Amino acid sequence: MAFASWTKSIGFAALALVTAPMALAQTPPAPPVAAPTPSAQVAPAAAAPAAAAEAAPADAAAATALDSSYTPMAPTAGKGMPIEKGLDFQQQYSELGEYAHWLDTSVLLPIIVAISLLVLGLLIWVMIRYRAAANPNPSRVTHNTAIEIIWTLVPVLILVGVAVPSIDLLAKQYKPAPADAVTVKVTGYQWYWGYSYPDNGDFEVVSNMLSKEDAEKRGEPFQLAVDNRMVVPAGEPIRIITTASDVIHSFAVPSLWFKMDAVPGRSNEKMLTIKEPGVYYGQCSELCGARHGFMPIAVEALPRDKFDAWVRSQGGTVKGDQVAAAPAAAPAAATTTSAAQGAAAAAAAPAAAQ
Numbered sequence: 598m599a600f601a602s603w604t605k606s607i608g609f610a611a612l613a614l615v616t617a618p619m620a621l622a623q624t625p626p627a628p629p630v631a632a633p634t635p636s637a638q639v640a641p642a643a644a645a646p647a648a649a650a651e652a653a654p655a656d657a658a659a660a661t662a663l664d665s666s667y668t669p670m671a672p673t674a675g676k677g678m679p680i681e682k683g684l685d686f687q688q689q690y691s692e693l694g695e696y697a698h699w700l701d702t703s704v705l706l707p708i709i710v711a712i713s714l715l716v717l718g719l720l721i722w723v724m725i726r727y728r729a730a731a732n733p734n735p736s737r738v739t740h741n742t743a744i745e746i747i748w749t750l751v752p753v754l755i756l757v758g759v760a761v762p763s764i765d766l767l768a769k770q771y772k773p774a775p776a777d778a779v780t781v782k783v784t785g786y787q788w789y790w791g792y793s794y795p796d797n798g799d800f801e802v803v804s805n806m807l808s809k810e811d812a813e814k815r816g817e818p819f820q821l822a823v824d825n826r827m828v829v830p831a832g833e834p835i836r837i838i839t840t841a842s843d844v845i846h847s848f849a850v851p852s853l854w855f856k857m858d859a860v861p862g863r864s865n866e867k868m869l870t871i872k873e874p875g876v877y878y879g880q881c882s883e884l885c886g887a888r889h890g891f892m893p894i895a896v897e898a899l900p901r902d903k904f905d906a907w908v909r910s911q912g913g914t915v916k917g918d919q920v921a922a923a924p925a926a927a928p929a930a931a932t933t934t935s936a937a938q939g940a941a942a943a944a945a946a947p948a949a950a951q
């Protein structure tokens with residue numbers, strides 16, 4: 598046990614040595630988007646003299662933990678975007694979207710088709726069976742209690758049957774995000790989007806539509822492709838807060854079953870969980886002025902470690918980084934026996950303070 602904590606503290610000390618110069622190196626604002634920082638790969642070499650062989654796994658851990666490389670993901674054709682001659686909803690990549698798609702195709706559509714065919718059949722039957730030519734003396738029947746009860750009750754039962762999953766879906770859509778969800782504040786501007794990350798150092802990414810040439814160069818659909826995407830982690834809840842700085846916009850991504858108005862002076866909140874990594878496109882869906890049709894949305898969902906790396910590439914902070922750096926100073930100082938470790942602890946202090 599004691600040996601384990603001792604090696605752990607060496608590990609922390611080594612980590613501190615790695616983080617300290619990196620923290621200093623990262624002090625100036627990070628370069629804008631898509632400029633991968635190679636420093637993470639170089640850093641472990643610097644720590645090598647401090648804590649010989651035992652610390653090697655810790656160095657590797659530090660290297661992955663501080664990865665800050667990012668290359669925009671190439672979109673998959675037909676995924677998260679409209680398709681040629683598509684009639685149905687786009688394929689869904691969130692649980693709520695799948696539920697809603699099921700409600701539409703397996704509940705509503707069959708009921709609508711059945712009712713339409715029934716009414717059409719009744720009309721044809723009445724037109725032929727009770728036509729004037731075949732009925733010189735028209736029927737004088739005015740009431741039929743049994744039929745009246747049926748045609749009141751059956752529609753009521755159908756509506757109740759539809760209401761149950763509809764209200765369930767509605768309630769699920771209003772479910773707030775858990776406290777530890779990643780927050781993205783989406784701001785609509787005339788005519789582009791801003792995405793800020795208050796949980797990750799509050800940096801803002803400004804997202805503009807790509808020109809036709811640039812979109813083609815990147816292999817992305819024109820009028821959906823943007824220069825800087827809204828990057829989020831896949832497979833975990835995200836809290837999206839929408840607002841606007843000028844007029845009402847609407848943040849909508851069809852394949853994620855997500856649409857929420859962005860209203861000036863107000864913040865709307867909704868949870869989103871994206872099932873798998875990918876690029877998902879959307880558009881502003883509230884008429885907001887001359888270039889309303891030219892402020893597309895591109896959401897890029899990444900695995901957690903890649904998302905953290907993207908946050909670092911934007912100059913943001915990742916929660917795990919701070920947790921790893923903070924306890925480094927305390928245990929290292931408590932168990933210090935050699936001068937080398939003392940130096941490591943001292944080096945850790947500024948990193949922890951930051």
Ligand SMILES: [Cu+2]
Pocket residue numbers: 785786788845846847881882883884885889892
């Ligand atoms: Cu708009």
